Amino acid sequence: MSATTTYRTCPRSGLQFENQAEKLIKANAVMAVLWLAFGGILAIGVVLTRWPAIHWLPADTFYMVLTAHGLDMLIFWIIFFEIAVLYFASSTLLRCRIATPKVAWLAFGLMVIGSIMNNVAVFRGASSVMMTSYVPMMAEPSFYLGIILFAVGALIGCFVFFGTLVVAKREKTYEGSVPLVTFGALTAAIIAVFTLLSGALIIVPAWLMSLAVMNVDPLIYRTVWWALGHSSQQINVATHVSVWYLVAAVALGAKPMSERVSRVAFLLYILFLQLASAHHLLADPGVGTAWKVVNTSYFMYLAVLASMLHGLTVPGAMEVAQRQKGYTKGLFEWLRKAPWGNPTFAGVFISIIGFGFLGGITGVMMGTEQLNLIIHNTIYVPGHFHATVVVGTTLTFMALTFYLIPVLFKREMISPKLAQWQPYLFGFSMYFFCLVMMGAGTLGVSRRHWDMAFQGNALAYEWPGAAYLMMALVGIAGVAAILGGIIFVYITVGSLLWGRKLEPGKSSAAFTPVPRAAPTTAAQTYGSMGFAAPGTFALAMIFLVAFVLYYFINWKYLSTLWGLS
Amino acid sequence: MSAILPPAERLWYKHPIDRVEGTWITIALVWCLILFFMMVGWHIWGKQNLSTETYRTTPEQFMTKAEAVAAKYTVRTETEQNIPVVAPPPGSDVYMLGRLWNFWPILELQKDKTYRLHLTAMDYNHGFSLQPANINIQLVPGFEHVVTVTPNQAGTYSVVCNEFCGIGHHQMVGRIYVK
Numbered sequence: 001m002s003a004t005t006t007y008r009t010c011p012r013s014g015l016q017f018e019n020q021a022e023k024l025i026k027a028n029a030v031m032a033v034l035w036l037a038f039g040g041i042l043a044i045g046v047v048l049t050r051w052p053a054i055h056w057l058p059a060d061t062f063y064m065v066l067t068a069h070g071l072d073m074l075i076f077w078i079i080f081f082e083i084a085v086l087y088f089a090s091s092t093l094l095r096c097r098i099a100t101p102k103v104a105w106l107a108f109g110l111m112v113i114g115s116i117m118n119n120v121a122v123f124r125g126a127s128s129v130m131m132t133s134y135v136p137m138m139a140e141p142s143f144y145l146g147i148i149l150f151a152v153g154a155l156i157g158c159f160v161f162f163g164t165l166v167v168a169k170r171e172k173t174y175e176g177s178v179p180l181v182t183f184g185a186l187t188a189a190i191i192a193v194f195t196l197l198s199g200a201l202i203i204v205p206a207w208l209m210s211l212a213v214m215n216v217d218p219l220i221y222r223t224v225w226w227a228l229g230h231s232s233q234q235i236n237v238a239t240h241v242s243v244w245y246l247v248a249a250v251a252l253g254a255k256p257m258s259e260r261v262s263r264v265a266f267l268l269y270i271l272f273l274q275l276a277s278a279h280h281l282l283a284d285p286g287v288g289t290a291w292k293v294v295n296t297s298y299f300m301y302l303a304v305l306a307s308m309l310h311g312l313t314v315p316g317a318m319e320v321a322q323r324q325k326g327y328t329k330g331l332f333e334w335l336r337k338a339p340w341g342n343p344t345f346a347g348v349f350i351s352i353i354g355f356g357f358l359g360g361i362t363g364v365m366m367g368t369e370q371l372n373l374i375i376h377n378t379i380y381v382p383g384h385f386h387a388t389v390v391v392g393t394t395l396t397f398m399a400l401t402f403y404l405i406p407v408l409f410k411r412e413m414i415s416p417k418l419a420q421w422q423p424y425l426f427g428f429s430m431y432f433f434c435l436v437m438m439g440a441g442t443l444g445v446s447r448r449h450w451d452m453a454f455q456g457n458a459l460a461y462e463w464p465g466a467a468y469l470m471m472a473l474v475g476i477a478g479v480a481a482i483l484g485g486i487i488f489v490y491i492t493v494g495s496l497l498w499g500r501k502l503e504p505g506k507s508s509a510a511f512t513p514v515p516r517a518a519p520t521t522a523a524q525t526y527g528s529m530g531f532a533a534p535g536t537f538a539l540a541m542i543f544l545v546a547f548v549l550y551y552f553i554n555w556k557y558l559s560t561l562w563g564l565s
Numbered sequence: 566m567s568a569i570l571p572p573a574e575r576l577w578y579k580h581p582i583d584r585v586e587g588t589w590i591t592i593a594l595v596w597c598l599i600l601f602f603m604m605v606g607w608h609i610w611g612k613q614n615l616s617t618e619t620y621r622t623t624p625e626q627f628m629t630k631a632e633a634v635a636a637k638y639t640v641r642t643e644t645e646q647n648i649p650v651v652a653p654p655p656g657s658d659v660y661m662l663g664r665l666w667n668f669w670p671i672l673e674l675q676k677d678k679t680y681r682l683h684l685t686a687m688d689y690n691h692g693f694s695l696q697p698a699n700i701n702i703q704l705v706p707g708f709e710h711v712v713t714v715t716p717n718q719a720g721t722y723s724v725v726c727n728e729f730c731g732i733g734h735h736q737m738v739g740r741i742y743v744k
Contacts, residue, residue, distance in 0.1 A: 517567030563715030
């Protein structure tokens with residue numbers, strides 16, 4: 001290959017950025033943050049309308065804004081950022097040139113055009129069909145076409161990532177296996193290919209249906225659509241778990257406890273996470289019991305097992321690193337002495353705990369075939385996925401962005417004090433937001449509903465007072481979280497525009513090969529009772545007890561309902 | 566910094582497992598199996614399992630059957646729209662449909678008696694959310710879902726649509742009485 005390029009070694013992190021890859025990572029990350037900012041503005045409309053005392057937007061605007069909020073946050077913000085992470089995990093971590101940069105720019109262009117086209121369709125007002133766009137309810141053709149273009153772009157991005165791995169292997173920029181973070185990103189990319197192809201399989205027919213060319217069965221649509229809808233959240237899980245390992249490494253110098261455990265856990269994601277599409281069909285007609293039980297449980301919860309492993313090994317690796325630094329008193333000195341003032345570390349730790357306790361446990365509740373009856377389509381569902389996608393993915397990506405501002409964008413962060421507080425404000429208000437939303441959902445309040453008072457309806461249902469209280473708290477917590485989001489956007493965009501320029505570091509025409517990690521020491525001289533990470537193990541036990549109790553409380557609740565068979 | 570570096574050992578799958586991890590894997594796996602068999606067990610011993618009995622239908626077919634039952638067992642009408650209140654005998658087939666933007670008809674059932682409740686959506690997807698019991702079932706157009714229900718408490722129940730179905734979605738609410 002005659003590709004001439006340069007490699008910049010960042011003096012602050014030691015990371016090596018290839019010129020084209022660096023530009024692509026920046027472009028994708030910037031587009032991601034722009035969509036996050038726009039989706040955040042839309043969140044104001046959603047939150048202030050569902051807060052019963054305010055009930056701000058009129059019904060048609062509310063449903064339009066809610067449709068756009070879902071798409072801009074769940075799809076456009078997150079996938080743009082994930083493409084940036086894929087390029088980072090391949091080109092930067094493996095110190096190699098990015099494969100086919102021109103094609104990568106084409107992918108970026110398609111994603112930009114697709115995302116804008118989709119939003120234009122929504123804001124023209126005739127495509128308020130929610131993100132799920134269940135047929136036979138129809139949006140404008142350009143709504144679907146926008147998603148298709150975006151998905152094609154993202155798919156090309158995944159193949160650029162695969163190509164970059166091949167380049168690194170062939171040009172021998174590293175020896176042995178790829179780093180764990182790259183391995184995790186690889187699982188995310190594989191899941192992404194499956195997800196985007198499933199999406200094509202159903203969004204293309206829906207687009208043709210909007211052009212009145214063909215007809216799509218509503219139940220088939222739901223079944224296949226969720227292979228896109230749920231699986232796209234599995235890309236997020238694989239990606240943000242990879243970023244957790246990355247941040248543990250760069251913030252604390254932590255190394256994985258066991259490469260074998262962490263990597264096998266990622267492989268379990270590839271094998272089983274996809275089955276979770278069934279979670280959305282548990283209350284549907286025409287789906288058999290055995291199919292539901294096998295799929296909804298990811299074949300005996302093997303993907304849940306994978307997440308429980310990552311949930312232990314990431315903080316466990318942090319604990320081991322801290323103990324090696326001498327923080328060995330009691331169970332939790334390592335945690336008390338962690339760098340809580342570093343927003344990258346704090347964001348990730350708040351994300352891990354919230355993702356496990358709030359997102360993970362409730363996800364298993366909803367995905368249990370019978371328990372789904374008391375949760376399906378209530379506001380419990382958005383309560384759950386804000387815990388997984390916002391506390392899990394978005395907060396992690398925010399934390400990583402704080403790290404990338406000096407390293408990738410070569411700018412000094414403006415308002416570092418404000419940045420220190422951002423993960424706490426955003427993270428904890430989202431914790432509370434999710435909790436009260438799930439509280440309202442437990443009382444039955446519907447999701448995607450403009451007026452819980454059913455004003456003017458002779459058959460109006462009167463929700464209990466507690467439901468109104470919960471929805472008011474959803475409003476308050478939502479406003480606090482949006483404030484946290486505004487601070488994030490202000491710091492990020494502000495640093496890029498006005499932050500002091502930092503020294504870029506030396507550029508050279510050739511890459512420096514990646515060194516190997518130091519070998520694992522066989523004998524461990526830290527920890528207690530033969531446990532290298534006793535504190536993490538204690539936290540895991542607390543998690544397990546919470547999980548078990550909440551699980552059986554829900555069965556108890558279910559057992560008091562009408563008999564159904 | 567080794568999560569971002571290639572592992573020292575050439576074969577990562579021979580990397581040793583720590584005792585913390587080994588213990589946790591065992592505990593987590595046992596819990597996962599309990600989660601799985603709980604679902605299976607509830608089908609054997611539990612009383613709340615959603616039926617899978619489903620037929621393909623059309624709005625006309627379903628309406629014909631629903632109207633026949635309504636004609637036979639209507640006991641009164643309610644609201645300005647004169648929605649019939651249908652009270653079929655225990656054990657019989659009862660019909661309820663969701664459409665833009667109401668449920669039809671109103672049902673009157675008896676406590677602790679069992680009915681075969683036929684559900685469908687006439688146009689778009691709708692949601693059958695029985696409140697305050699909080700039982701939630703998806704209604705999909707083209708499919709007739711037959712759910713066997715046994716109300717266990719007397720009272721006035723509302724059926725709230727909880728699947729977004731257009732601009733009148735938040736006005737879509739029906740009723741079931743249990744005596």
